[in-house]
Amino acid sequence: MLPYIIYFDYIGVALFAATGALSASRQQLDLMGFFFLATLTGIGGGTIRDLILDVPVFWIANQTYFVVCLATALLVYFTAHLIESRYRILLWLDAVALAVYGVFGAFKSLNITDAPFIAIFMGVVTGTVGGILRDVLTDQPNAVTRKEIYITAALVGAAVYVGLVWVGLPRFESAAIGAVCAFAVRAGTIIFGWTLPPYRGRPGRDI
Amino acid sequence: MLPYIIYFDYIGVALFAATGALSASRQQLDLMGFFFLATLTGIGGGTIRDLILDVPVFWIANQTYFVVCLATALLVYFTAHLIESRYRILLWLDAVALAVYGVFGAFKSLNITDAPFIAIFMGVVTGTVGGILRDVLTDQPNAVTRKEIYITAALVGAAVYVGLVWVGLPRFESAAIGAVCAFAVRAGTIIFGWTLPPYRGRPGRDI
Amino acid sequence: MLPYIIYFDYIGVALFAATGALSASRQQLDLMGFFFLATLTGIGGGTIRDLILDVPVFWIANQTYFVVCLATALLVYFTAHLIESRYRILLWLDAVALAVYGVFGAFKSLNITDAPFIAIFMGVVTGTVGGILRDVLTDQPNAVTRKEIYITAALVGAAVYVGLVWVGLPRFESAAIGAVCAFAVRAGTIIFGWTLPPYRGRPGRDI
Numbered sequence: 001m002l003p004y005i006i007y008f009d010y011i012g013v014a015l016f017a018a019t020g021a022l023s024a025s026r027q028q029l030d031l032m033g034f035f036f037l038a039t040l041t042g043i044g045g046g047t048i049r050d051l052i053l054d055v056p057v058f059w060i061a062n063q064t065y066f067v068v069c070l071a072t073a074l075l076v077y078f079t080a081h082l083i084e085s086r087y088r089i090l091l092w093l094d095a096v097a098l099a100v101y102g103v104f105g106a107f108k109s110l111n112i113t114d115a116p117f118i119a120i121f122m123g124v125v126t127g128t129v130g131g132i133l134r135d136v137l138t139d140q141p142n143a144v145t146r147k148e149i150y151i152t153a154a155l156v157g158a159a160v161y162v163g164l165v166w167v168g169l170p171r172f173e174s175a176a177i178g179a180v181c182a183f184a185v186r187a188g189t190i191i192f193g194w195t196l197p198p199y200r201g202r203p204g205r206d207i
Numbered sequence: 208m209l210p211y212i213i214y215f216d217y218i219g220v221a222l223f224a225a226t227g228a229l230s231a232s233r234q235q236l237d238l239m240g241f242f243f244l245a246t247l248t249g250i251g252g253g254t255i256r257d258l259i260l261d262v263p264v265f266w267i268a269n270q271t272y273f274v275v276c277l278a279t280a281l282l283v284y285f286t287a288h289l290i291e292s293r294y295r296i297l298l299w300l301d302a303v304a305l306a307v308y309g310v311f312g313a314f315k316s317l318n319i320t321d322a323p324f325i326a327i328f329m330g331v332v333t334g335t336v337g338g339i340l341r342d343v344l345t346d347q348p349n350a351v352t353r354k355e356i357y358i359t360a361a362l363v364g365a366a367v368y369v370g371l372v373w374v375g376l377p378r379f380e381s382a383a384i385g386a387v388c389a390f391a392v393r394a395g396t397i398i399f400g401w402t403l404p405p406y407r408g409r410p411g412r413d414i
Numbered sequence: 415m416l417p418y419i420i421y422f423d424y425i426g427v428a429l430f431a432a433t434g435a436l437s438a439s440r441q442q443l444d445l446m447g448f449f450f451l452a453t454l455t456g457i458g459g460g461t462i463r464d465l466i467l468d469v470p471v472f473w474i475a476n477q478t479y480f481v482v483c484l485a486t487a488l489l490v491y492f493t494a495h496l497i498e499s500r501y502r503i504l505l506w507l508d509a510v511a512l513a514v515y516g517v518f519g520a521f522k523s524l525n526i527t528d529a530p531f532i533a534i535f536m537g538v539v540t541g542t543v544g545g546i547l548r549d550v551l552t553d554q555p556n557a558v559t560r561k562e563i564y565i566t567a568a569l570v571g572a573a574v575y576v577g578l579v580w581v582g583l584p585r586f587e588s589a590a591i592g593a594v595c596a597f598a599v600r601a602g603t604i605i606f607g608w609t610l611p612p613y614r615g616r617p618g619r620d621i
Contacts (some may be wrong), residue, residue, distance in 0.1 A: 025408055030354070032403060039328075051465055054470060063324050136550065139352065144447055144450055144552065152446045155446070198444050201494050232613050235615075236561060238611075239565050254466065258465055258466070267529075
């Protein structure tokens with residue numbers, strides 16, 4: 001394990017936890033709702049990743065992740081009213097979290113399976129599942145149905161990471177570049193409204 | 208394993224199965240819908256708990272749990288019309304199930320991990336996930352979005368159990384006291400409409 | 415492992431992937447939405463099955479499944495406009511997938527656990543969970559709430575398979591007969607509108 005890349009993990013968990021707490025704030029939930037959504041969003045993607053890879057779930061052995069989620073939820077609970085647009089900040093934190101945590105998921109999966117294709121896919125899963133769980137539980141449009149570039153950003157980050165490691169770059173540098181690329185794709189989407197071409201079929205009889 | 212605490216497990220599964228079947232009755236599903244929702248709600252929380260703790264899923268080795276779920280679904284299918292308010296009874300059975308199964312989840316997790324914090328969290332997961340799956344699948348408001356004290360009740364039960372074991376009380380007595388506390392919190396919520404203070408931020412520009 | 419039964423697996427995954435991609439087409443998602451929904455629907459049921467049975471997740475060791483999902487998504491993306499009614503074809507592909515993949519789930523589970531009851535249940539899980547995930551994520555009515563015979567078809571297929579193996583028939587023949595039975599039940603439902611009798615309770619005060 002490279003020493004620095006662990007921060008990708010903490011940062012991803014903390015930022016996703018913050019988006020969960022902000023989602024709770026937008027729906028005026030109580031403090032327990034903040035804790036629950038922060039924790040679910042923060043550790044959801046990594047939990048599914050670890051279950052599928054059949055490795056110990058990361059937050060069982062290291063309780064720091066919990067503390068990070070709960071502290072983030074508390075912080076948001078007491079400061080979110082200072083934010084002018086909670087949706088806007090949620091969107092940007094989510095963009096960084098997606099980039100950082102997606103790349104970390106690819107890093108961890110590549111270490112374990114040594115299979116580039118699986119590592120890229122697990123990066124996408126790690127980066128997107130927490131947010132999808134958050135949105136399904138709170139009945140918001142999710143990453144699949146929102147019709148904007150989101151999953152693609154996680155894919156770009158994971159693919160760049162795996163590609164750079166493949167050509168021999170050190171892992172920390174590869175991860176940093178991958179995360180920047182993923183964030184750039186997502187940021188462009190938020191700012192400029194980038195989209196991929198949607199499917200336009202001939203509308204069928206009953207579609 | 209203390210001999211009596213296993214009943215917490217069966218009772219929790221049976222009561223959650225009953226709430227799943229009652230949910231099916233409220234939506235006029237067929238008998239298969241009763242079976243499916245009873246089983247999902249009955250074994251859902253414990254399944255996630257066991258997957259995360261990396262122990263064999265409890266109902267694979269012991270098929271009694273299935274029989275409990277199916278028998279409960281049948282019983283509800285043939286008797287639910289006798290109940291004046293199916294929603295009311297669902298609410299109360301769910302309250303007992305949450306209390307009993309949340310404490311059992313904390314008990315099992317503490318036995319396996321010996322980590323108090325994790326045990327409390329897994330108690331919450333065990334007590335709430337089955338009901339959340341039931342509500343998401345049937346498109347009802349779930350424990351997170353309902354804005355009433357629910358997850359907190361599971362937390363109180365699990366925390367009381369872990370706390371009492373910590374100070375040296377026997378496990379069966381600790382579990383009984385924990386379950387009574389959790390039920391009391393949930394019952395007070397149902398009867399008196401207790402709530403935790405919701406978050407009230409300054410409504411942002413686009414929230 | 416009997417040599418031919420592996421085709422049940424590929425066929426089930428490919429057909430479910432096609433239904434995921436068709437669902438994406440009906441909602442005019444972009445190509446990434448096709449990939450995501452095809453993969454989720456294609457491998458979702460089998461992933462839950464393998465996690466619960468505590469065996470390596472099938473698509474980690476064998477990347478062919480991915481290629482199948484991605485190729486299917488691409489094929490649907492470029493041909494779905496040729497289909498007169500995308501909903502109709504989705505319905506029929508889903509019927510075959512349910513039959514084939516449910517029986518395969520029962521086959522794999524019986525091999526692993528040697529417990530007939532569990533094998534039947536896991537057949538139902540394998541055959542239905544992918545489609546349920548697809549429908550929950552895209553906010554469509556799911557197998558539980560659609561009030562038509564669906565889960566029952568998977569149950570029939572898995573039970574026929576397990577029953578025929580029990581009486582001594584070879585596994586491949588048992589699987590083929592099980593799949594035909596499951597498909598017949600589902601096809602009858604689509605064509606003739608078969609239903610099981612829905613629950614009709616006395617409407618309670620607040621139900």
